[in-house]
Amino acid sequence: MYLKKxxxxxxxxxxxxxxxxxxxxxxxxxxxxxxxLSIQSFNWVIFNSKWSxxxxxxxxxxxxxxxxxxxxxxxxxxxxLFLISFLSIIPPKWKWLRKNLLIAWIGTIPLGIFLLYGGxxxxxxxxxxxxxxxxxxxxxxxxxxxxxxxxIALAFCRQxxxxxxxxxxxxxxxxxxxxxxxxxxxxxxxxIPLFLPLGVEIDRVWRAIFAFTxxxxxxxxxxxxxxxxxxxxxxxxxxxxxxxxxxxxxxxILIPQSLRIALPALTNQAIGLFQNTSLMSILGLVELLGVGxxxxxxxxxxxxxxxxxxxxxxxxxxxxxxxxxxxxxVEKRLKIA
Amino acid sequence: MKSxxxxxxxxxxxxxxxxxxxxxxxxxxxxxxxxxxxxxxxWLLKPASFALAEHALPYxxxxxxxxxxxxxxxxxxKVIFTSLFLSTILGIIIGLxxxxxxxxxxxxxxxxxxxxxxxxxxxxxxxxxxVGFLGLNNNFIYFTNIFKINNKGIEFLGLSLTSEYSALIxxxxxxxxxFIGEVIRGGIVSVSKGQWESFRSLGLSESNGLxxxxxxxxxxxxxxxxxxxxxxLAKNSTLAIAIGYSDIYAINxxxxxxxxxxxxxxxxxxxxxxxxNLLITNLMETINKLINRKRIYIN
Numbered sequence: 304m305y306l307k308k309x310x311x312x313x314x315x316x317x318x319x320x321x322x323x324x325x326x327x328x329x330x331x332x333x334x335x336x337x338x339x340l341s342i343q344s345f346n347w348v349i350f351n352s353k354w355s356x357x358x359x360x361x362x363x364x365x366x367x368x369x370x371x372x373x374x375x376x377x378x379x380x381x382x383x384l385f386l387i388s389f390l391s392i393i394p395p396k397w398k399w400l401r402k403n404l405l406i407a408w409i410g411t412i413p414l415g416i417f418l419l420y421g422g423x424x425x426x427x428x429x430x431x432x433x434x435x436x437x438x439x440x441x442x443x444x445x446x447x448x449x450x451x452x453x454x455i456a457l458a459f460c461r462q463x464x465x466x467x468x469x470x471x472x473x474x475x476x477x478x479x480x481x482x483x484x485x486x487x488x489x490x491x492x493x494x495i496p497l498f499l500p501l502g503v504e505i506d507r508v509w510r511a512i513f514a515f516t517x518x519x520x521x522x523x524x525x526x527x528x529x530x531x532x533x534x535x536x537x538x539x540x541x542x543x544x545x546x547x548x549x550x551x552x553x554x555x556i557l558i559p560q561s562l563r564i565a566l567p568a569l570t571n572q573a574i575g576l577f578q579n580t581s582l583m584s585i586l587g588l589v590e591l592l593g594v595g596x597x598x599x600x601x602x603x604x605x606x607x608x609x610x611x612x613x614x615x616x617x618x619x620x621x622x623x624x625x626x627x628x629x630x631x632x633v634e635k636r637l638k639i640a
Numbered sequence: 641m642k643s644x645x646x647x648x649x650x651x652x653x654x655x656x657x658x659x660x661x662x663x664x665x666x667x668x669x670x671x672x673x674x675x676x677x678x679x680x681x682x683w684l685l686k687p688a689s690f691a692l693a694e695h696a697l698p699y700x701x702x703x704x705x706x707x708x709x710x711x712x713x714x715x716x717x718k719v720i721f722t723s724l725f726l727s728t729i730l731g732i733i734i735g736l737x738x739x740x741x742x743x744x745x746x747x748x749x750x751x752x753x754x755x756x757x758x759x760x761x762x763x764x765x766x767x768x769x770x771v772g773f774l775g776l777n778n779n780f781i782y783f784t785n786i787f788k789i790n791n792k793g794i795e796f797l798g799l800s801l802t803s804e805y806s807a808l809i810x811x812x813x814x815x816x817x818x819f820i821g822e823v824i825r826g827g828i829v830s831v832s833k834g835q836w837e838s839f840r841s842l843g844l845s846e847s848n849g850l851x852x853x854x855x856x857x858x859x860x861x862x863x864x865x866x867x868x869x870x871x872x873l874a875k876n877s878t879l880a881i882a883i884g885y886s887d888i889y890a891i892n893x894x895x896x897x898x899x900x901x902x903x904x905x906x907x908x909x910x911x912x913x914x915x916x917n918l919l920i921t922n923l924m925e926t927i928n929k930l931i932n933r934k935r936i937y938i939n
Contacts, residue, residue, distance in 0.1 A: 326742050333744050467650040471657065481917050483875035485889060486909055493902050497671045498664045578760035585762070585882050592763055599770075608770045616759045616767075623758035 356604045357614045364594050364618075367434015373426060376418040377437040384411055384444060392629055412448060415441060430508040434589040436618070441508070442580040442590065446515035447573055453516065454523025455558065461528055472524070479521030485582055487518045492586050511583055519576055526568035530561030563637050570630035574623045581619075591615060668903070675900070683899055684709075690894055692886050694802060705895055712891035713912055719808055719887060720874050720916070726813035727873065728866075731820025736850075738825040749821065756818035762879055764815055769807035769883040804885040808877070816873045823865035827858035859931050867924040874916050888912050 357364075366374050387407050394401050419441065421427040433441065460472035479487070491514025495505065505513070534557060542552045562569070584593035595611045598604055604611075672678055688708040689701045696714045699707065737749035756764070776791045788795040793803040801809075831854050839849035878889040886894075892905045 329742060330744055333748060337748075465646055465650050467654050471653070481871075482910060482913055483878040483889070485878045485881075486906070486913070489893075490906060493896070494906060497903065498667050499671075500667050501670065501674070574758070578758075581760040581762045582879070585879075592760065596766075608767075608775065612763060612767045612771065615763055616755075619760055619763065620755065620758045624754065627758070 352610055353607060354610055356598065356607045356610050360594070360598055363598065364435050364591065364614075366437050367589050367594060368432045369434065369437065370426070370428060370432065373421075373428060376421075376425070376428075380411075380415050380418045381437070381440060383414065384440070387411060388629075392633060408448060412445060415445070430506050433508060435594045436591050438508070438588060438590040439577070439580050442511060442515060442583065442588075443573070443577045445512045446519055447576060449512070449516040450519040450523055451569075453520040455527055455562075457520060457524035458527035458531060458561075459553065459557075461524065462531060476521045476524050479518055480525070484518055484579055485585065488514045488582055488586055490514060491517075507588065511586075511588060515576065515580070519572060522572055523569065526565040526572065527561050529568065530564035531557060533564050534560050566630065566634055566637070570626065574626050577623060577626070578619060591618065672903070677900060679903060681904055683901060683904075688895070690898070692891075694805060694886050705899075708891055708895070709888070709908060709912075712886055712888040715885070716874075716877055716880075716887040716889075716912075716916070719805065719812065719877050719880065719885070720920075723809050723812040723816065723877070724870055724873060726809060727816035727820055727869075730813055730817035731869075732824060734817055734821030735824025735828065738821060739828050753818045753821060756815055761811070761815045761876055762882055765808065765811040765879055765883055768811040768814075769804065772810065773803035773807045802885075804880075804883055807883055808880050808885050812873060812877060815876070816869055819869050819872070820866065823869060824858075824862055826865065827862035828854060830861045831857045856931075863924065863928050863931065867921065870920050870924065871917060874920055875913075 362371075362374070366377055369377060387404070390400065391404055391408075394404075417423065417425070419428065419433060419437075420430070457472050457476060460468045461476060463469050463472075488511065491510045492507065495510050495513065499505070538556055538560075539552060542556050547555070580590055581592040583590050584596055589597060592615060595615045599608060599611055669679075684706040685704050687702045688705045690708070691701050692699055692708065692711060694715055695711045696718060697711060699711050734749050734752060737745040738753070740746060773793065774791055776789065786797060791803060794801045794806045835853055835857065836849070839853040840846075844852065877887060880887040881890040881893060884890075889909060892909050896902050896905050
């Protein structure tokens, strides 16, 4: 009796296996690989890793060499950034606040400059003391706030009916997109001083922001152009028949819609920019990855690559994933609206 | 009347940019005279006097800067085309697993994609180099002299790859494959479901149908995305400098440190990328044409 049942069972199992043998083989192979890998990594995390390299250096990862008693300043700035982004994602009921969000975003730039560089009553801090996540966020936020309007302007210029405007902007966009980012950053760090008149000097951090803005605005322009092309011509015609002038059409019809269409692409640009700020660690700024590199060069922590890299990767991963999730949420909300 | 305004406006903009450029170039000339460098390319023929670990053609430190730059360009090409090949294969595997019905494959591939896409390439390259290759012991994988992987790189049938080169190829291919996987998934998803049902009802096997029915139709949607990923790969290969591989950018950097000729080197770098981009876009256009020709033939 029992034997027959078991035989039946095996027969059925065989049928399933034979029906889809390749798939099942793959499943078993994958499961066993995952098991072995997870046991090994679990073993490593518990017994062999030394996380002191991370825990001892958390302030360094967060602020770089920003003076210890002044660290509340970058914290305030970053918290204010969080608040503003929160308000932008979940708009408040008060209309005046909603209307002034754009101004608030632009306001983060002078606020950041004031809080980080100091002056006007605050102790001045040199930009070579900026570092860690603070510098990464600074580079990302400043460059994206500068690059967005420039990108929008470039996208409109590329669609313009004026020949010179069109050609100049397409030359700019195409050449920027053909060049590797590190070359542009290199240009920012080493060549910009050569193009400036004698005696005029720009801070390293600002030169990096300038280079990132140059680079990213070309990519943003192409994304916005994609959005502009997706808007049907009838909309412009109907806006004209309503008596809107060119500026009003751009302001009320074209920009909002193209931004909405280009939102996924723009998020990818923002995530890419956040990741690409790590390139500055090759060019002498000590941002998040740069801190990791300098810690690994310290004889006290020599050879602890895996811990530092896993820590950095998880920080980058977490922030990028949050950005992507927020973008998805906003996209959903805009589609409903 | 309106066209007059337009023309005047354009002339003004043109003049503005000419003036701006003139000002910048003027500053540049003043600065170059001040630093006593000037602007010429005659230094290209002087001996480079730095050694290169990686050279496809014979090279010695007594060779000229121009030759060193050419070697660097070849090194870049070597990395780009190997990783282009590898990342395409990996990307196809990832893309197909993303669309497969096997749940575990599906979860694993999306896991792979989020980890790879949400961390910086530079960090990944450093990981592959410092942990992936330099962290290995002397005989990590040793298979009777035919196939060796250790901290000096990969050795396979007399073909030996340095650890820098191997790490770079690994990093670039893995990074690009996550993006290519998404492109391929997008292409496959863009083919209508009716096509899947019809090849099944015709009695074609799943894999046969995929190769003969789905992929040919997905290709026109895949090729443009693939081209931009390949261009990104070429641009990303300049990160080689972070792990000490002497590609075109790294050699330009060394030369600038030695001679201080930043402007000239920058122009050379831009030109080499122009050529690289043209090469890749032309290659992809040829492939695109081939595919389109075949499509017409099938019809």
